[in-house]
Amino acid sequence: SEFNHLKKIKKKPSPIVDDKEKEKEKEKEKEKEKEKEKEKEDNSENNDGDKNEKKNSKKTKKPPSASQAGNILQLLICGESRFKNLKVILERVEYDKELNDIKFIGDSDDIEYQSLSNEQKGIIKFIKSNDFIISIENVPKYPPLLYEIWEDWNYNIWPCVYRAHIFSTPLISNVKNETLLEMRKYMLLAIEQAEIGKNRGHKGIGAVLIDPDSNRIVATSYDQTNKISVDKTPEILETQYLSPVVSHCIMTIMNKLSIEQVTDIKRRMKEQNDKEEKEKEEEEKVENENKTCNDEECNILSFVNLGQYLATNFHLYITKEPCVMCSMALVHSRVKRVVYGSSSRDGGLGTYLKIHTEKSLNHRFEVYKDFMNDECKKLFDSPDAS
Amino acid sequence: MDHVKINNTSICCDKNENDEKQLKIINESIEKESRKQYYIKTVEELNETERQELPNHCKFMEAAIDEGHKALKEGEVPVACVIVHKGEIIARGSNKTNIKKNGTRHAELEAFDQIFLNKELNDRFKDSLLEECDLYVTVEPCLMCAVALQLCKIKRVFFGCHNDKFGGNGSVYELNFSPISNGRPYNCISGLLKERAILLLQLFYNQENKKAPVPNKRKRLDPEELKKEMLKISETSSSNQLILNISENLGDVKEKV
Numbered sequence: 001s002e003f004n005h006l007k008k009i010k011k012k013p014s015p016i017v018d019d020k021e022k023e024k025e026k027e028k029e030k031e032k033e034k035e036k037e038k039e040k041e042d043n044s045e046n047n048d049g050d051k052n053e054k055k056n057s058k059k060t061k062k063p064p065s066a067s068q069a070g071n072i073l074q075l076l077i078c079g080e081s082r083f084k085n086l087k088v089i090l091e092r093v094e095y096d097k098e099l100n101d102i103k104f105i106g107d108s109d110d111i112e113y114q115s116l117s118n119e120q121k122g123i124i125k126f127i128k129s130n131d132f133i134i135s136i137e138n139v140p141k142y143p144p145l146l147y148e149i150w151e152d153w154n155y156n157i158w159p160c161v162y163r164a165h166i167f168s169t170p171l172i173s174n175v176k177n178e179t180l181l182e183m184r185k186y187m188l189l190a191i192e193q194a195e196i197g198k199n200r201g202h203k204g205i206g207a208v209l210i211d212p213d214s215n216r217i218v219a220t221s222y223d224q225t226n227k228i229s230v231d232k233t234p235e236i237l238e239t240q241y242l243s244p245v246v247s248h249c250i251m252t253i254m255n256k257l258s259i260e261q262v263t264d265i266k267r268r269m270k271e272q273n274d275k276e277e278k279e280k281e282e283e284e285k286v287e288n289e290n291k292t293c294n295d296e297e298c299n300i301l302s303f304v305n306l307g308q309y310l311a312t313n314f315h316l317y318i319t320k321e322p323c324v325m326c327s328m329a330l331v332h333s334r335v336k337r338v339v340y341g342s343s344s345r346d347g348g349l350g351t352y353l354k355i356h357t358e359k360s361l362n363h364r365f366e367v368y369k370d371f372m373n374d375e376c377k378k379l380f381d382s383p384d385a386s
Numbered sequence: 387m388d389h390v391k392i393n394n395t396s397i398c399c400d401k402n403e404n405d406e407k408q409l410k411i412i413n414e415s416i417e418k419e420s421r422k423q424y425y426i427k428t429v430e431e432l433n434e435t436e437r438q439e440l441p442n443h444c445k446f447m448e449a450a451i452d453e454g455h456k457a458l459k460e461g462e463v464p465v466a467c468v469i470v471h472k473g474e475i476i477a478r479g480s481n482k483t484n485i486k487k488n489g490t491r492h493a494e495l496e497a498f499d500q501i502f503l504n505k506e507l508n509d510r511f512k513d514s515l516l517e518e519c520d521l522y523v524t525v526e527p528c529l530m531c532a533v534a535l536q537l538c539k540i541k542r543v544f545f546g547c548h549n550d551k552f553g554g555n556g557s558v559y560e561l562n563f564s565p566i567s568n569g570r571p572y573n574c575i576s577g578l579l580k581e582r583a584i585l586l587l588q589l590f591y592n593q594e595n596k597k598a599p600v601p602n603k604r605k606r607l608d609p610e611e612l613k614k615e616m617l618k619i620s621e622t623s624s625s626n627q628l629i630l631n632i633s634e635n636l637g638d639v640k641e642k643v
Contacts, residue, residue, distance in 0.1 A: 243502035245515065245537050246495060258488030265487070310489050324561060325537070328530035328554075332489035345409050346566050352413055353559065355529065360551050360558050 095128035146366070175368070183317070183339055186210055187372050189220065190317045190341075194379045197222030204379035207249045207318040209257060209311065212336075218314060219260065221253035249318060250326035254333050257311060310334050319376040321347030321369065327355040330365070337366040341376025416565035424563060426556050426574040443544055446470050446522045447579045451546075453478050454524050454586050457493075460485065464586045467493040467523040469501070469516065476519070477501050493523065494531040498538060515539045517570075524583040526576065528552035532561040536569030544575050546583025 139157060144150035150162035175183070186208050193206025205223040210216070224247040242255055311333040319341040322330065327348030330338060338349060338356070348355045349367045356367050429440070446468055453466035457480035466480035479497030483489055501507045501516075516538045523545045527535060532554025535543060543555065543562070554561040555574045562572050 243498045246498055246534050251490060254488055254490050258486055258491075261487045310487070323533065323566065324564070325530045325533035328528060328533070328552075329490040332483075332528075332530065334489070343406075344567075345413065346564070351406065351409060352564070358558065362551065 089124060093124055093128060095125070182215075183368075183371060186217075186315075186317045187319075187339065187341065187375075189217070190319050191372075191375060191379065193220050193222045194319045194376075197224070198379065200226070202226045203382075205249045205318070205320045206379075207253050207316060209253055210315045210317065212313065212315050218311075219253050219256045221249055221256055223247075223249045224252055246325075248323065248326050249320075250316075250322050250329050253316075254311070254329055257333075261308060312336070315339070319379055320344055321349055321351060324348035324353055324355065327353070331355060331361050331363050334363050335365050337368070339368045339371050341371055342373050342380075343369055344382075413565045417563050420563045420565070420571040424571045424573050426560060426562065426576065429575060429577040429580075432575070442473075443522070443575075443578055446475065446520075447524075447544060447546065448582075449475060449478070450522045450524055451579065451582055451586060453480050453493075454583075457481055458586070458590055464590050465493050465523070465525045467497055467521055469497050470520045470522065471516075471518060476507055477504075490530065492528065492531050494521065494527055494534060497521075498534070517541060520544065522578070524586060525549050526553040526555050526557060529554040529558060529561060532559075533564070533566055533569065535572060536562065536564070536566045539570040540572050542573045542575065544578045546576075546578055546580050547587070548576065 140153055140160065144153055144160060144162055147162060150160065153160055154162075190206045190208045193208065194204045195206070197206060198204035202225060203223045206221070208220050209218040211218050224242075225244055242251060311330075313336050315337045316330065316335050317339050321340045321343040322338075323344070323346060325348075340349065343351050346352045350369055355361070356365050358364075432440070450466050450468040453468065454464040457466055458464040462481040462484050464481070466478070468475050469477040469479075477497040477500040479493040479495070479500060481493050482491040482496055501511060517540075519540055520542045521535065521540055521544065523543065525547055526545045526549040527543065528549065529552060545555070548557050550557050552558065556576065562574050564571075
């Protein structure tokens, strides 16, 4: 059923129509109007009263507070039964500013207007005097599944809530064609990596980490679960320090990323130390040399929060669905989006568990599955996860 | 081209739905069987024979907690573990997420790598992995580590306190039973030296985080204060009084209806 919702949204990029809700919206307005009119009658009709009304009308356009909304909703129901022909009547009525009253245009149907109750007349008067327009508009029936869609709906249609854990794995077909082409490019890179790994006797699984803002390839890696590579070429140096049981594709790629970042930090530290030393040499030339060299580890900690934090905002392309361990590793490293090829029996991103939507975890991300499924299946055709 | 592809993928998904169902059934049946063989217990639920070994377990857990205190001094989250083979500690590990700038460097994985990098140990455990070993952790292993432990085919896991947000051995999921390919389910015993493990964490979280951004304090007013504020507003602008009237009138309308 989840997929059905998705498909509907695909087909109609414009949100799905729900006429009843529209009518309710109108009626909401009407009823607010009713209430104001009553106040009018109750309070002495001052000139100030009109001004206040206008202010109120502006406020009603904003979402009403919870308690108010409850009351209004109840009014909606009675409004429908009382006022079936409201739109028709509204078309035949004009507001006279000088008289502060409504005029009826047309001759024959005057009786129809006369038959309206005072309350109904008041409502019409209010609508006309504040230039409200009654129309039917399309409103989304289902919750938004992507952040982009939510942005569109929330600001252009009506306020709605975006909950990351609601979305299942959105299908690739939700993506625009341009991004599809780009995704294809990166997935081909991942497949290339997988072939390198396969030639060395590992499982044919590869991954690429990409910075979507600059389109930079941050890191590439492949599965290294086999203990000794077949052709005896040295593995990528950094990942040699991972025990092979755990060195799944994603673990190695995260290790690579972290080592890159640590070297980056060390370089920065050196630069700063050099600067400090220079300044000190210029000023005092003697002393202080001992102080600058100490506490390397403490210094690393002070730099940890600078620059890129783990893999935030990065997109990951992998040929096979990651296992539960790897999907949790992705949560720990704060990835933004994951695209994978073929799915696996015990995969953590959709098949066995849905780690990326888990409520209790502190990070959630988008997952696209079955991207270039056939090509990825050729590489490593087994139900086992990466 | 692209359009053709879009159609293909959507068709593929329909076909795959049947496969997914079958996979789910397989997974469930594997999980059921492993639940029969393996267990998650608290310390209180142990047998009398198992209880006799408790002081032994506590000894190893204390070693893990000592390791945690070291991590605390380094500014890491104080989670630490010890791997024991036939009464001998063969590896110690503690969180290294900050120093290594890698969110996946948890205590358990650090300990595995220690075994792998030590040639002597590596030769000893090469094929059997950790089949005869016990793990003692201060805090429940996270989802990632819980699966990694299955992959290493560990025998038993002892942990101190539960981890409500990430715990993979009972808190969020019970991953020690789960059907992981190439993995082996294992037994879990929780609550060993629980209070000391919690104390260790409290020591960490009571520290002031100097790097943390200034928190956005949400104002939560008492209902009485709210009333006062409402009155203030209504005094300043007459329009708001009208709103108050509206809500009163609404009640009247309801009754009429």
